Amino acid sequence: MIEVLIYSLIIGAVGGGCLAAGAARMFRAPEVQAMGSFRTLGELNACGGDPISHFSFGLGFLFSSAASAVAAGALTQDVFHRIVPNWAASILLFGNKNVEETLQNPAKMLFAGAGVGAVVVAFLNTLSAVIPEKLSTIASEVLVPATTYLINPVMPAIFWLAAIDGGKMCGMWATVLGGVSALVTGNALPGLVLGILVGKSAEENGYKSNVVRILIAVVVIMFVAIAYFRGFFDQFFVAAA
Amino acid sequence: MEKENLSFMDKLNELLMKDWTFILLVMGAAASIFAGTYLYISHGTGAFNEVSIVAMLQGGMETGDYSAAAGFAAGFLIARILEGPLVGLLDIGGSLMTGVGIGIPGLLLSMGWDFPLSNFFVALLFGAIVGVVIGGVIIAIRKLVPSGVAVGGTGIMMGAGNASGRYLAPMIVICAASYNVYAGIGAIIGSAIFYKWGKEMTGGAILGAMIMGAIFIP
Numbered sequence: 001m002i003e004v005l006i007y008s009l010i011i012g013a014v015g016g017g018c019l020a021a022g023a024a025r026m027f028r029a030p031e032v033q034a035m036g037s038f039r040t041l042g043e044l045n046a047c048g049g050d051p052i053s054h055f056s057f058g059l060g061f062l063f064s065s066a067a068s069a070v071a072a073g074a075l076t077q078d079v080f081h082r083i084v085p086n087w088a089a090s091i092l093l094f095g096n097k098n099v100e101e102t103l104q105n106p107a108k109m110l111f112a113g114a115g116v117g118a119v120v121v122a123f124l125n126t127l128s129a130v131i132p133e134k135l136s137t138i139a140s141e142v143l144v145p146a147t148t149y150l151i152n153p154v155m156p157a158i159f160w161l162a163a164i165d166g167g168k169m170c171g172m173w174a175t176v177l178g179g180v181s182a183l184v185t186g187n188a189l190p191g192l193v194l195g196i197l198v199g200k201s202a203e204e205n206g207y208k209s210n211v212v213r214i215l216i217a218v219v220v221i222m223f224v225a226i227a228y229f230r231g232f233f234d235q236f237f238v239a240a241a
Numbered sequence: 242m243e244k245e246n247l248s249f250m251d252k253l254n255e256l257l258m259k260d261w262t263f264i265l266l267v268m269g270a271a272a273s274i275f276a277g278t279y280l281y282i283s284h285g286t287g288a289f290n291e292v293s294i295v296a297m298l299q300g301g302m303e304t305g306d307y308s309a310a311a312g313f314a315a316g317f318l319i320a321r322i323l324e325g326p327l328v329g330l331l332d333i334g335g336s337l338m339t340g341v342g343i344g345i346p347g348l349l350l351s352m353g354w355d356f357p358l359s360n361f362f363v364a365l366l367f368g369a370i371v372g373v374v375i376g377g378v379i380i381a382i383r384k385l386v387p388s389g390v391a392v393g394g395t396g397i398m399m400g401a402g403n404a405s406g407r408y409l410a411p412m413i414v415i416c417a418a419s420y421n422v423y424a425g426i427g428a429i430i431g432s433a434i435f436y437k438w439g440k441e442m443t444g445g446a447i448l449g450a451m452i453m454g455a456i457f458i459p
Contacts, residue, residue, distance in 0.1 A: 004284050007361050011280065011287070014365075015273025018266040019333060021257055025266075030329025033263045033383060035270070037332045067444030071451065073286035074295035075277070077334045080270075106257035107250045121277075121287075128286035136285070138454040139447060141420050142428070144303070146412040147296030151309050154412070155405045162401035170394065181312070190312020193398060197320050200394030211323070226308075 004129050008122040016084045016117015017110045023085040024106040040081050044089065049099040054090035058083040062120070069128040071139045075121070083120055088112035156188035163196045170199030177219065184227045194219050260383075264376030268369045270333060274342045275368025279358050282346070289338045292443060293409050298343050307351035314344025320395050322375060326383035335395070341371055410442035417450040427453025 022035035023044070047053040061078040068076050091112050092102035102108055156178065163174030174195030181191025198219060202212045227233060256262055280287030281295065282302070288295045294314070301307035318340025325331035349357055357367035414432055418425030431449020432442045 004280065004286070007276065007280055008287065010365070011273045011276050014269045015277070015289075018269030018273070022263075022266045022270065022331075022333070025258065025263070026330060028258065032258055033260060033326065033329055033331070033379065035263070035267065035325075035331040035333050035337075037334055038330065041330075064441050064444050067441075067448050068292050069286060071444065071447035072292045072295060072299075073281055074288050074290055074292045075286075076291050077289060077338050079289060080274075080338065081334060105250075105254055107253035110253075110257065117273075125280065125284075125286050129284065132455075134458075135451045135455050138421075138424060138451050138458065142413055142417045142424060142450050143292070143296070143447065144299075145420075146409060146416040147293065148300065149412050149416075150293055150405065150409055151297055151300055154408050155313075155401075158405050158408070159398075159401045162397050162404070166394070166397045170397065185308040185312065186306065187309045187312070189309055190316060193313055193316030193320075196394040196397050197316060198394075200397065 001126070001129060004125050005122055008125040009118045012117035012119070012121030013114040014117075015080060016088070016121070017114030019080045020085055020088045020113020020117070021106040021110040023113075024104055024109040027104040036085070037081060040085060043082065044085060044103065047086065047089070049093055049097060049103065051090045051093035054086040054093065058086035058090065066124060066127060069124040070131055070135075072143055073128055075124050079120060079124070080117075084113050084117050085109075087116045087120070091116065151189075152187055156182070156192060159189060159192040159196070163192060163199070166196065166200065167203060169203045170196055173199035173202070177223075180223055184223060184230065184232050191223075194222075260380055264373060264380060267331070267337070267376035267379070268372035270337055271341045271372025271375060272365045272368035274337050275345070275357075275371065276361060276365045278342045278346050279361060279364035282358055283361075289342055291406055292447075293406050294339055294343055298347055301347055301350060307347040310343050310347030311351050314339045314342075315348060316344075317398065318344050320398065322378060323382070324395055326379045331379060332395075335399075336375065337372075341368065341375070345371060406443075410446050413443060413446040413450070417446065421454060421458055423457035424450040424454040427451070 019035070023040060025032050025034035026036045026041045028034065043057065047057055061082045065076045065078050065083065068074050088109050089103040092108055096102050160174060160178055164171040174192045177191035177195035178188040179191070182188040198212070198215050201215060205212050207213070274289050277287045277289045288298070297310035297313060301310050317335040321332050321336035321340065325336065346358060349355065356363065358364055410432055414428045417428035427449035428446040429449070431445035431447070435442050435445025
């Protein structure tokens, strides 16, 4: 318990600080390389420098993160995408309403984010650790079969259809690689993701582009290697013999 | 005191806008996210991702087959690393939380190399090294690749990823209903309430099943 608390404080402080500073850099992108996401940037702008808006926006996501942490130990991406940047901004804006000196200032966001991150991560992890064993048994009895369905076949089907809707080239690469991936690894998803990546890149840059050629080479080598190490090729010899 | 403090913050601010400090920021973020996954594997809580994605890692831990986790998340990692420098914004959800937090652990465990996940500080250090590599690659691509090259497909993957998350709530209600009658009733009530509130139904379904189950399952 103490172990989880200490680790959570370290994780939250380091991650929260770095990500909040990276989020502050978003306001200078693309001239400055930033990290975060477009939706985070949009949401930070949408709150318009009002500390109450930033705070309540983060609070809403804290509740759903807490539910997910208690149920499955998954803190959700919202902790670093939404709660930390918005609460860090909110704390800074209570002292100074000027967004350029607060929200868009990486140094101040670094410290505010580290503080918020440590508190939020520690809170979520201890909350999840104190729930009785009976509850987590029920959660896993329900969650394990549900997520097994999700991983196979629900997600492959969704990604496959999304690839087909994304255009002929993308759909073709995804269909072939997804099928190969299902044969070789037992799950079509890795192949579908790579198929979408290769197909869309080829569509946008053409097959003459070096980026596309390197991508295709990497994908082919990867699947051949996986097939070899998982003993896929042996099946043919057994059938022949 | 005020003046000195200000000048320190201003200097730090200048510093944090530089290209190379981006590498440090990615390093810290990756270290913390990788350590979060360590905490999840060792203590059952702390992974920085959605239930549906963490479930892929969990599935691997139960069956020993990490191909779904590793393949899905590593695909995202590659896509985001290529995209990040081109748009000037690295998506931390796909690259770090999914790629470093789920994909790399999946990859390591599928190869049977669990040393990076054996201890909290080793995990923190390993995550930091991964972060330095990712940050360095991004800054290098930024300097080397001419503008105008686009890596596509992340929009489709994002859309499909979000769509699959939505499927989890109905799956949970169905599985709760087939596991136990009280858990099932709880999941129905929970998801209905969360739907009414406009919250993610997945959380409501699980919490409902847990609460009703805790009260009525002997």
